[in-house]
Amino acid sequence: MAVKKIIFTLLVAVPALSLQEDSGFYVVSTNFVKFVEKYKVKSPLQVFAGKALVTLTASERDDLVNAVHENQSFCAGVTDVSDEYMKSENKENFLQEFSASQSPNFVSDNYEIKHETQVRSLIDLVDSAKYEEFIRKYIAFPDRYSNSETGKQASEYLKVYSQNLAKTHGRNDVDVQEVSAGKNYLQKTIYARIPGTDPSLPGVLIGGHMDTLRNNKPGADDDASGATVVAELYRAVLESGMKFKRDIYFTYYAAEEVGLVGSNVMAKQFKASDVKLRGVLQFDMVGYNAEEPLPMHFVEDNVSDELTKFTKDLAVRYLGLKTREMGTTLCNYECSDHASWNRQGYPSAFPFESSFDNMNHKIHTAKDTMDTVNVEHAMRFVKLGAAWIAEMGEAQ
Ligand SMILES: [Zn+2]
Structure with missing residues:
Protein backbone atom coordinates (compact mmCIF):
# COMPACT_ATOMS: atom_id res chain seq x y z
CA MET A 1 0.00 0.00 0.00
CA ALA A 2 2.78 2.38 0.91
CA VAL A 3 4.58 1.61 -2.32
CA LYS A 4 1.43 2.32 -4.29
CA LYS A 5 1.05 5.65 -2.57
CA ILE A 6 4.57 6.68 -3.50
CA ILE A 7 4.02 5.78 -7.14
CA PHE A 8 0.76 7.71 -7.14
CA THR A 9 2.36 10.83 -5.68
CA LEU A 10 5.32 10.74 -8.02
CA LEU A 11 3.20 10.30 -11.11
CA VAL A 12 0.83 13.08 -10.24
CA ALA A 13 3.56 15.48 -9.21
CA VAL A 14 6.07 14.95 -12.02
CA PRO A 15 4.45 12.75 -14.66
CA ALA A 16 6.88 13.60 -17.43
CA LEU A 17 9.90 12.57 -15.38
CA SER A 18 8.48 9.33 -14.08
CA LEU A 19 7.25 8.03 -17.43
CA GLN A 20 9.23 5.89 -19.82
CA GLU A 21 9.80 7.15 -23.34
CA ASP A 22 6.86 5.28 -24.89
CA SER A 23 4.51 5.64 -21.91
CA GLY A 24 1.23 7.45 -22.06
CA PHE A 25 -1.88 8.22 -20.05
CA TYR A 26 -4.94 6.11 -20.79
CA VAL A 27 -8.53 5.95 -19.67
CA VAL A 28 -9.74 2.37 -19.31
CA SER A 29 -12.90 0.84 -17.95
CA THR A 30 -12.36 -0.30 -14.37
CA ASN A 31 -13.76 -3.64 -15.57
CA PHE A 32 -10.66 -4.07 -17.73
CA VAL A 33 -8.08 -3.30 -15.07
CA LYS A 34 -8.46 -6.77 -13.59
CA PHE A 35 -7.37 -8.38 -16.86
CA VAL A 36 -3.77 -7.35 -16.48
CA GLU A 37 -1.68 -8.89 -13.73
CA LYS A 38 0.59 -5.88 -13.72
CA TYR A 39 -2.17 -3.69 -12.34
CA LYS A 40 -1.89 -5.38 -9.00
CA VAL A 41 1.24 -3.35 -8.41
CA LYS A 42 0.41 -0.38 -10.58
CA SER A 43 -2.51 1.48 -9.15
CA PRO A 44 -4.61 3.84 -11.24
CA LEU A 45 -3.91 7.55 -10.81
CA GLN A 46 -7.63 8.20 -10.55
CA VAL A 47 -10.85 6.22 -10.54
CA PHE A 48 -14.20 7.81 -11.29
CA ALA A 49 -17.56 6.58 -12.59
CA GLY A 50 -16.31 3.18 -13.75
CA LYS A 51 -13.21 4.62 -15.40
CA ALA A 52 -9.59 4.48 -14.37
CA LEU A 53 -6.76 6.78 -15.44
CA VAL A 54 -3.56 4.75 -15.80
CA THR A 55 -0.07 5.08 -17.22
CA LEU A 56 1.01 2.35 -19.61
CA THR A 57 4.00 1.70 -21.79
CA ALA A 58 3.22 0.76 -25.39
CA SER A 59 3.71 -2.93 -24.65
CA GLU A 60 1.59 -2.80 -21.47
CA ARG A 61 -1.13 -1.08 -23.47
CA ASP A 62 -1.00 -3.80 -26.13
CA ASP A 63 -1.14 -6.47 -23.40
CA LEU A 64 -4.18 -4.80 -21.90
CA VAL A 65 -5.98 -4.50 -25.24
CA ASN A 66 -5.22 -8.16 -25.97
CA ALA A 67 -6.42 -9.19 -22.53
CA VAL A 68 -9.65 -7.24 -23.00
CA HIS A 69 -10.15 -9.08 -26.25
CA GLU A 70 -9.51 -12.51 -24.90
CA ASN A 71 -12.09 -11.87 -22.22
CA GLN A 72 -14.55 -9.65 -23.91
CA SER A 73 -13.92 -9.59 -27.67
CA PHE A 74 -14.59 -6.02 -28.53
CA CYS A 75 -12.71 -3.41 -30.44
CA ALA A 76 -10.19 -1.04 -28.80
CA GLY A 77 -10.38 -0.99 -24.98
CA VAL A 78 -8.38 2.06 -24.02
CA THR A 79 -8.47 5.78 -24.80
CA ASP A 80 -5.14 7.55 -25.13
CA VAL A 81 -5.51 10.85 -23.23
CA SER A 82 -1.79 11.70 -22.91
CA ASP A 83 -2.13 15.01 -24.70
CA GLU A 84 -5.27 16.08 -22.82
CA TYR A 85 -3.87 15.04 -19.45
CA MET A 86 -0.55 16.82 -19.93
CA LYS A 87 -2.33 20.01 -20.98
CA SER A 88 -5.01 19.83 -18.31
CA GLU A 89 -4.97 22.63 -15.78
CA ASN A 90 -7.19 20.63 -13.48
CA LYS A 91 -5.35 17.28 -13.36
CA GLU A 92 -6.80 16.20 -10.02
CA ASN A 93 -10.31 16.25 -11.54
CA PHE A 94 -9.27 14.91 -14.92
CA LEU A 95 -11.67 11.96 -14.98
CA GLN A 96 -14.60 14.09 -13.84
CA GLU A 97 -13.99 16.49 -16.72
CA PHE A 98 -13.41 13.63 -19.15
CA SER A 99 -16.72 12.03 -18.12
CA ALA A 100 -18.56 15.34 -18.52
CA SER A 101 -17.15 15.74 -22.05
CA GLN A 102 -18.71 12.39 -22.99
CA SER A 103 -22.21 13.89 -22.69
CA PRO A 104 -22.15 16.99 -24.89
CA ASN A 105 -25.29 19.04 -25.46
CA PHE A 106 -26.16 18.63 -29.11
CA VAL A 107 -28.18 21.29 -30.88
CA SER A 108 -31.14 19.65 -32.63
CA ASP A 109 -30.58 19.42 -36.39
CA ASN A 110 -34.06 18.51 -37.71
CA TYR A 111 -32.75 15.62 -39.80
CA GLU A 112 -35.28 14.85 -42.52
CA ILE A 113 -35.76 12.25 -45.25
CA LYS A 114 -36.19 14.18 -48.51
CA HIS A 115 -33.73 12.89 -51.12
ZN1 LIG B 1 -12.32 -2.13 -34.62
Missing part, protein backbone atom coordinates in the same frame (compact mmCIF):
# COMPACT_ATOMS: atom_id res chain seq x y z
CA GLU A 116 -35.31 9.58 -52.07
CA THR A 117 -34.47 9.71 -55.79
CA GLN A 118 -30.80 10.40 -55.14
CA VAL A 119 -30.61 7.75 -52.41
CA ARG A 120 -32.11 5.10 -54.69
CA SER A 121 -29.71 5.90 -57.51
CA LEU A 122 -26.70 5.81 -55.17
CA ILE A 123 -27.83 2.49 -53.69
CA ASP A 124 -28.08 1.15 -57.25
CA LEU A 125 -24.40 1.93 -57.77
CA VAL A 126 -22.92 0.14 -54.76
CA ASP A 127 -21.50 -3.21 -55.74
CA SER A 128 -20.81 -6.30 -53.63
CA ALA A 129 -18.17 -7.55 -56.10
CA LYS A 130 -16.29 -4.26 -55.78
CA TYR A 131 -16.63 -4.46 -52.00
CA GLU A 132 -15.14 -7.94 -51.99
CA GLU A 133 -12.35 -7.00 -54.38
CA PHE A 134 -11.31 -4.09 -52.18
CA ILE A 135 -11.40 -5.91 -48.85
CA ARG A 136 -9.41 -8.88 -50.18
CA LYS A 137 -6.67 -6.57 -51.40
CA TYR A 138 -6.69 -4.58 -48.21
CA ILE A 139 -6.29 -7.53 -45.84
CA ALA A 140 -3.28 -8.72 -47.84
CA PHE A 141 -1.20 -6.45 -45.60
CA PRO A 142 -0.09 -9.04 -43.05
CA ASP A 143 -0.12 -6.46 -40.30
CA ARG A 144 -1.60 -2.96 -40.12
CA TYR A 145 -0.24 -2.15 -36.68
CA SER A 146 -0.18 1.63 -36.35
CA ASN A 147 3.49 1.89 -35.54
CA SER A 148 4.78 -0.66 -38.05
CA GLU A 149 6.16 -0.31 -41.55
CA THR A 150 3.26 -2.33 -42.99
CA GLY A 151 0.79 -0.24 -40.99
CA LYS A 152 2.28 2.82 -42.64
CA GLN A 153 2.05 1.15 -46.05
CA ALA A 154 -1.65 0.44 -45.47
CA SER A 155 -2.20 4.13 -44.80
CA GLU A 156 -0.32 5.08 -47.98
CA TYR A 157 -2.34 2.52 -49.92
CA LEU A 158 -5.59 4.21 -48.84
CA LYS A 159 -4.21 7.62 -49.72
CA VAL A 160 -3.20 6.52 -53.22
CA TYR A 161 -6.55 4.74 -53.67
CA SER A 162 -8.37 7.97 -52.77
CA GLN A 163 -6.19 10.13 -55.03
CA ASN A 164 -6.27 7.78 -58.02
CA LEU A 165 -10.02 7.33 -57.95
CA ALA A 166 -10.54 11.10 -57.88
CA LYS A 167 -8.13 11.45 -60.81
CA THR A 168 -9.90 8.70 -62.78
CA HIS A 169 -13.13 10.65 -62.46
CA GLY A 170 -11.47 13.95 -63.36
CA ARG A 171 -12.25 15.36 -59.93
CA ASN A 172 -9.55 17.94 -59.21
CA ASP A 173 -11.80 19.39 -56.55
CA VAL A 174 -11.48 16.32 -54.27
CA ASP A 175 -9.11 17.05 -51.43
CA VAL A 176 -7.15 14.05 -50.05
CA GLN A 177 -5.39 14.74 -46.76
CA GLU A 178 -3.32 12.86 -44.23
CA VAL A 179 -3.43 13.66 -40.53
CA SER A 180 -0.54 12.67 -38.28
CA ALA A 181 -1.48 10.45 -35.33
CA GLY A 182 1.47 11.82 -33.36
CA LYS A 183 5.14 11.04 -33.00
CA ASN A 184 4.58 7.50 -31.70
CA TYR A 185 2.87 6.31 -34.88
CA LEU A 186 4.15 5.81 -38.42
CA GLN A 187 0.60 5.41 -39.67
CA LYS A 188 -1.48 8.46 -40.59
CA THR A 189 -5.21 9.03 -40.78
CA ILE A 190 -6.36 9.57 -44.37
CA TYR A 191 -9.45 11.37 -45.55
CA ALA A 192 -10.90 12.46 -48.88
CA ARG A 193 -13.21 15.48 -48.88
CA ILE A 194 -15.69 15.94 -51.71
CA PRO A 195 -16.61 19.61 -51.52
CA GLY A 196 -20.26 20.60 -51.31
CA THR A 197 -21.89 23.35 -53.34
CA ASP A 198 -22.59 25.44 -50.23
CA PRO A 199 -19.40 25.73 -48.15
CA SER A 200 -21.26 27.64 -45.46
CA LEU A 201 -23.11 24.48 -44.37
CA PRO A 202 -21.71 21.92 -41.88
CA GLY A 203 -20.31 18.83 -43.62
CA VAL A 204 -20.89 15.12 -43.02
CA LEU A 205 -18.29 12.44 -42.30
CA ILE A 206 -18.13 8.66 -42.51
CA GLY A 207 -15.21 6.61 -41.22
CA GLY A 208 -13.71 3.28 -40.25
CA HIS A 209 -10.30 2.40 -38.84
CA MET A 210 -7.40 1.19 -40.95
CA ASP A 211 -5.25 -0.44 -38.26
CA THR A 212 -4.98 -3.77 -36.50
CA LEU A 213 -3.08 -4.90 -33.45
CA ARG A 214 0.58 -5.90 -33.66
CA ASN A 215 1.73 -8.99 -35.58
CA ASN A 216 -0.01 -10.82 -38.33
CA LYS A 217 -3.61 -10.00 -37.59
CA PRO A 218 -5.56 -9.93 -40.85
CA GLY A 219 -8.34 -7.94 -39.18
CA ALA A 220 -10.83 -8.72 -41.94
CA ASP A 221 -13.92 -7.98 -39.86
CA ASP A 222 -12.13 -5.61 -37.44
CA ASP A 223 -11.98 -3.35 -39.27
CA ALA A 224 -11.18 -3.95 -42.93
CA SER A 225 -14.94 -4.54 -43.24
CA GLY A 226 -15.71 -0.98 -42.09
CA ALA A 227 -12.84 0.68 -43.97
CA THR A 228 -14.12 -1.07 -47.10
CA VAL A 229 -17.61 0.38 -46.56
CA VAL A 230 -15.97 3.82 -46.70
CA ALA A 231 -13.93 2.90 -49.80
CA GLU A 232 -16.94 1.47 -51.65
CA LEU A 233 -19.13 4.48 -50.83
CA TYR A 234 -16.39 6.82 -52.02
CA ARG A 235 -16.17 4.86 -55.27
CA ALA A 236 -19.95 4.87 -55.78
CA VAL A 237 -20.27 8.60 -55.03
CA LEU A 238 -17.52 9.45 -57.54
CA GLU A 239 -19.06 7.15 -60.13
CA SER A 240 -22.47 8.78 -59.60
CA GLY A 241 -21.10 12.26 -60.33
CA MET A 242 -23.70 13.40 -57.80
CA LYS A 243 -23.38 16.88 -56.31
CA PHE A 244 -24.04 17.52 -52.65
CA LYS A 245 -24.81 20.74 -50.84
CA ARG A 246 -22.44 19.76 -48.05
CA ASP A 247 -18.83 18.59 -47.89
CA ILE A 248 -18.57 14.80 -47.57
CA TYR A 249 -15.55 13.34 -45.75
CA PHE A 250 -14.49 9.71 -46.35
CA THR A 251 -12.15 8.82 -43.51
CA TYR A 252 -9.77 5.98 -42.58
CA TYR A 253 -8.55 6.40 -39.01
CA ALA A 254 -5.04 5.47 -37.93
CA ALA A 255 -4.22 3.89 -34.56
CA GLU A 256 -7.72 3.09 -33.29
CA GLU A 257 -6.83 -0.14 -31.52
CA VAL A 258 -4.19 1.53 -29.37
CA GLY A 259 -6.50 4.15 -27.88
CA LEU A 260 -8.60 5.90 -30.58
CA VAL A 261 -5.51 7.98 -31.32
CA GLY A 262 -6.06 8.94 -34.97
CA SER A 263 -9.70 9.96 -34.54
CA ASN A 264 -8.93 11.84 -31.34
CA VAL A 265 -6.27 13.96 -33.06
CA MET A 266 -8.53 14.57 -36.07
CA ALA A 267 -11.62 15.50 -34.04
CA LYS A 268 -9.58 17.92 -31.94
CA GLN A 269 -8.06 19.48 -35.07
CA PHE A 270 -11.47 19.89 -36.68
CA LYS A 271 -12.84 21.52 -33.57
CA ALA A 272 -9.81 23.81 -33.20
CA SER A 273 -10.14 24.91 -36.85
CA ASP A 274 -13.90 25.38 -36.40
CA VAL A 275 -14.79 22.77 -39.04
CA LYS A 276 -18.51 22.12 -38.62
CA LEU A 277 -20.06 18.67 -39.14
CA ARG A 278 -23.74 17.85 -38.84
CA GLY A 279 -22.99 14.18 -38.29
CA VAL A 280 -20.37 11.43 -38.12
CA LEU A 281 -21.12 7.80 -39.01
CA GLN A 282 -18.82 5.06 -37.72
CA PHE A 283 -18.29 1.68 -39.38
CA ASP A 284 -16.32 -0.68 -37.16
CA MET A 285 -17.13 -4.39 -37.69
CA VAL A 286 -19.91 -4.85 -40.22
CA GLY A 287 -18.98 -8.19 -41.78
CA TYR A 288 -19.86 -10.87 -39.28
CA ASN A 289 -23.39 -12.18 -39.61
CA ALA A 290 -24.41 -13.80 -36.34
CA GLU A 291 -27.63 -14.98 -38.06
CA GLU A 292 -29.63 -13.32 -35.32
CA PRO A 293 -33.29 -12.41 -35.77
CA LEU A 294 -32.17 -8.76 -35.64
CA PRO A 295 -29.92 -8.07 -38.64
CA MET A 296 -28.55 -4.72 -37.46
CA HIS A 297 -27.68 -3.20 -34.11
CA PHE A 298 -26.94 0.34 -32.99
CA VAL A 299 -24.46 1.30 -30.30
CA GLU A 300 -26.20 3.53 -27.79
CA ASP A 301 -23.40 5.10 -25.80
CA ASN A 302 -21.11 7.96 -26.81
CA VAL A 303 -23.44 8.78 -29.72
CA SER A 304 -26.17 11.30 -30.51
CA ASP A 305 -29.63 9.85 -29.82
CA GLU A 306 -31.20 12.08 -32.45
CA LEU A 307 -28.74 11.07 -35.18
CA THR A 308 -29.01 7.40 -34.19
CA LYS A 309 -32.78 7.58 -34.50
CA PHE A 310 -32.51 9.25 -37.90
CA THR A 311 -30.03 6.61 -39.10
CA LYS A 312 -32.51 3.91 -38.02
CA ASP A 313 -35.26 5.76 -39.90
CA LEU A 314 -33.07 5.51 -43.01
CA ALA A 315 -32.68 1.76 -42.49
CA VAL A 316 -36.47 1.44 -42.30
CA ARG A 317 -37.06 3.51 -45.43
CA TYR A 318 -34.24 2.30 -47.64
CA LEU A 319 -33.26 -1.17 -46.37
CA GLY A 320 -36.81 -2.24 -45.68
CA LEU A 321 -35.97 -3.16 -42.08
CA LYS A 322 -38.65 -2.93 -39.43
CA THR A 323 -37.84 -0.80 -36.40
CA ARG A 324 -38.17 -3.91 -34.25
CA GLU A 325 -35.55 -5.67 -36.40
CA MET A 326 -32.88 -3.27 -35.18
CA GLY A 327 -31.30 -4.05 -31.85
CA THR A 328 -29.43 -1.78 -29.51
CA THR A 329 -26.21 -2.46 -27.72
CA LEU A 330 -24.00 -0.69 -25.20
CA CYS A 331 -20.21 -0.75 -25.23
CA ASN A 332 -19.87 0.71 -21.73
CA TYR A 333 -16.53 2.18 -22.74
CA GLU A 334 -15.13 4.17 -25.66
CA CYS A 335 -15.18 1.23 -28.04
CA SER A 336 -14.49 3.04 -31.32
CA ASP A 337 -13.73 6.33 -33.08
CA HIS A 338 -17.24 7.77 -32.77
CA ALA A 339 -16.35 8.43 -29.11
CA SER A 340 -13.55 10.81 -30.13
CA TRP A 341 -15.98 12.95 -32.13
CA ASN A 342 -18.60 12.75 -29.43
CA ARG A 343 -16.19 14.16 -26.85
CA GLN A 344 -15.52 17.16 -29.12
CA GLY A 345 -19.26 17.81 -29.42
CA TYR A 346 -19.88 16.29 -32.88
CA PRO A 347 -23.03 14.13 -33.17
CA SER A 348 -22.30 10.54 -34.19
CA ALA A 349 -24.08 7.25 -34.88
CA PHE A 350 -22.66 3.72 -34.90
CA PRO A 351 -24.49 0.82 -36.60
CA PHE A 352 -22.95 -2.53 -35.68
CA GLU A 353 -22.90 -6.07 -37.11
CA SER A 354 -24.50 -7.95 -34.22
CA SER A 355 -25.53 -7.77 -30.60
CA PHE A 356 -22.73 -7.54 -28.07
CA ASP A 357 -23.35 -11.11 -26.89
CA ASN A 358 -23.18 -12.66 -30.34
CA MET A 359 -20.34 -10.66 -31.82
CA ASN A 360 -17.45 -12.10 -33.78
CA HIS A 361 -15.19 -13.70 -31.19
CA LYS A 362 -12.39 -14.22 -33.70
CA ILE A 363 -11.43 -10.55 -33.89
CA HIS A 364 -7.92 -9.73 -32.74
CA THR A 365 -6.78 -13.26 -33.62
CA ALA A 366 -5.24 -14.74 -36.74
CA LYS A 367 -8.70 -16.20 -37.44
CA ASP A 368 -10.25 -12.83 -38.28
CA THR A 369 -10.04 -13.71 -41.98
CA MET A 370 -12.51 -13.41 -44.85
CA ASP A 371 -14.20 -16.51 -43.41
CA THR A 372 -15.70 -14.21 -40.76
CA VAL A 373 -16.96 -11.67 -43.31
CA ASN A 374 -20.32 -12.13 -44.96
CA VAL A 375 -20.27 -9.71 -47.87
CA GLU A 376 -24.05 -9.62 -48.22
CA HIS A 377 -24.34 -8.64 -44.56
CA ALA A 378 -21.68 -5.95 -45.00
CA MET A 379 -23.59 -4.59 -48.01
CA ARG A 380 -26.50 -3.70 -45.70
CA PHE A 381 -24.15 -1.22 -44.08
CA VAL A 382 -22.88 0.04 -47.43
CA LYS A 383 -26.48 0.73 -48.50
CA LEU A 384 -27.27 2.38 -45.20
CA GLY A 385 -24.16 4.53 -45.69
CA ALA A 386 -25.31 5.48 -49.21
CA ALA A 387 -28.68 6.60 -47.85
CA TRP A 388 -26.99 8.45 -45.00
CA ILE A 389 -24.60 10.34 -47.28
CA ALA A 390 -27.28 11.36 -49.79
CA GLU A 391 -29.75 12.49 -47.11
CA MET A 392 -27.28 14.05 -44.68
CA GLY A 393 -25.17 15.61 -47.44
CA GLU A 394 -28.28 16.86 -49.29
CA ALA A 395 -27.66 15.29 -52.69
CA GLN A 396 -28.77 17.52 -55.56
